[in-house]
Amino acid sequence: MRTQNKGRDMVFLVLAMLLYGSIGVFRRSIGLSSAAIAFSRGAIGAAVLFAFMKLGRRRFSRDKLKGQMPLLCVSGALIGANWIFLFEAYNYTSVAVATLCYYMAPLFVMAASPFILKEKLSAKNALCILAALAGMVLVSGLTELNGASRAELPGILFGLAAAVLYASVIFLNKRVSGVPAYDRTVIQLSSSALVLLPYCLITGAFNGADFSARSVILVLILGVFHTGIAYALYFSALDGLKAQTAALFSYIDPIVAIILSALLLGEELGTTGIIGAILVLGAAIVSELPIGKMLGRHKK
16 A cells, blocks of 8 residues: 555655646746736635645634744745746746756755855755856856857746745745745745736736637646646645655756657757756755665665
């Protein structure tokens, strides 16, 4: 029975990563501003997750939420801002490049941990950070310095800004203790929507928006499937899988994004970009692996 559940959890995790990996392709087809899409994603995703809680007869752990609400609301606001930057990145550069920039977040966390969490940075992780930075330079096209690479620079900066914001959310979440995943995420998504709504109204994010049936349907898909259902699948998978397994499988997301970017949008990384992508993703994956333990086990 345990093996069957593990198999189910693996399927859930892969499905969640496939959904996350296709977000960029969907965003390209939605005629709304990044802020409007981010608001819609937060509002719809929160509603879907809340519905899952009701169906599963889960209740908010009010006692565990006491004292944690300020952190959850701030992290929710940062999630909303993170989405805006990511969706803007898709507008200025390829889905593959924007996604790779975004996946610098775990390495930013690793680099900042000695200063914020007072954790020691190992030689392996330091090398991973350097390799990822080198890969990011190759992916960005800065080594070529042509017109195309300069045109994509805003997208690269937006993607890296999204990664920094997501890294900030990770640090804030580390300070939230004892709050169940569903509770935490419903509040964070709701907070992102509440913060983004006045921002959208003040900045005119809905002005001139394409409210055609196609755009509305795509926004609903993004909110229901890519947010609500994807989070539900992810949380269900985490219940039966090791954290390290979940972390490694999360890299299905950028790989899917790169493949879909090439197949559906005709965006190619080129030889230099592919080498850079291998360095970024390889460094991130290696940083998750317990190399020392693996070598020790092999010697035995």
